[in-house]
Amino acid sequence: MAAIRAIRFPALGRIELIEREEPPAPSGAEVLVESAFLGICGSDLHVLHGRHPFVRPPVITGHEWVGRVRSAGPDSGFRPGEPVVINPLVTCGTCRACRAGRLNHCEQAKVMGFRLPGTAQTRFLTDARQLHRIPATMDESLAALSEPVAVGVHAAKRAPDLETVLVIGGGTIGLCVLLALKAAGAASVVVVEPRAQKRMLAQRLGAADAIAPEAMGESARFTAVFDCVASQATLEAACRQCIGGGTIVVVGVAEAGRQIPLPRLQRFEIDLVGTGMYVPADIDEAIAALADGRIDAAPLISAVRPLDDAEAAFTEAMRPDSVKILIDMR
Ligand SMILES: [Zn+2]
Ligand SMILES: [Zn+2]
Known part of the structure; x- marks a missing residue:
């Protein structure tokens, strides 16, 4: 029987390429998809190194993904050959959050590559509702950035x-938050x-200043501060530099609790909000936005x-100057 290939973290700090059946x-609403590109994300590296708040190896990694439909179940609404992310x-689909369309608030939710097998597989089955069509003319390597850009798009609305x-x-x-903010009409975005090298990239992507x-x-x-690090020091800086009545959006994933400088938040009515997926x-x-060029994320791709x-690619992704490393799964 033919085998597929997958990238697995068998234990902390270890990466292996495995074969799976x-x-x-596909039946019903299932779709068999064939992978094109996989993005390596900081949160994948957190799992690999035991710094993720909820997930430890072993796991098949991967959640930033673009590919094509190989075959589709009769109730899926998809056709072979369609490009998808x-x-x-x-999500559970039945809880209060799911019924209200706030799928990211579903407490039963599981994320591929974390508590479910990930997308770092040459082919895999998924449910049609997890797939989004992309334009046939869209550059597939850019489409692989849809997931992190969606994080920015959502964060900008907070x-x-x-x-x-x-x-x-x-x-x-x-940088994805920066791109989404610019696309949302923010005139002046400063990046710290x-x-x-990353400051230069931020300026190239439209930051008014990068310091x-x-x-x-x-x-x-600032009227809004997006903390994409969520360390104790950055949270304190965010509270210091937010204007009275402004909003701090916590985007970064903290591996533990943080102390909040409450007196300033209280006195100046600063809103501290989270953003999740x-x-x-x-x-x-x-x-x-990626397809029509309103967001140009191409400079984020450090290497393919x-x-x-794969193992070398994950090592490369850990280098401080790396931004997005893609793995060509074809
Ligand atoms: Zn990610
Ligand atoms: Zn739910």
Whole structure:
């Protein structure tokens, strides 16, 4: 029987390429998809190294993904050959949050590559409702960025006043938040990032300024602050630099609790809000903006590596100057 290939984390710090049995033919609303590109995400690396708050190996990794329909169940609504990206968030569909369309609030939700087998497989079965069509003419490597861009699209909606914006952290998610903020009409977005190369990239992507943390003026204030790091230090900086009545959006994944500088938040009526993943409409917005060029995420792609070099690709993704490493799964 033919086998498929998959990238698995068997234990902390270890990456292996495995063979798995070919999935069965899709039935009902199932779709068998064939992978094109996989993005390596910081949260995948957190799982690999035991720094994820909820998930430990072993796991088949992967949640940033683009591919094509290979065969489709009769009730799926898909046809072979259609290019698609995936929503890795698998929800219960019946709880109050799901019924209200706030799928990212579903407490039964599981995410592919974390508590479910991930998309780092050459072929796999999924449910039609996890798939989003992309335009046939769309560059597939750019489409692989739909998921992190959707994180930015959703995050940008969490702050009502985007007059002056500070983004803390210039990694992939910080830069995706920057791109989504610009697409949402934010005129002035400043990025704080310790590494010079990422600051240059932020400016290339439209940041009004990109500055090192130590160069940040203590008195600068912003109507919205997006903390894409969520360390104790960045959370304190966010509280310091948010204007009275402004909003702090926590985008970064903290591996533990943090202390909140409550007196300033209380006295100046600063809203501290979280943002978690996205809803399906955010993915469609990300696809549309990537497809028509309103969001140009191409500069985020640091390298594309073949599946055979998966282990080296994950090592490369850990380098501080790497932004998005894609694995060519074809
Ligand atoms: Zn991700
Ligand atoms: Zn639910």
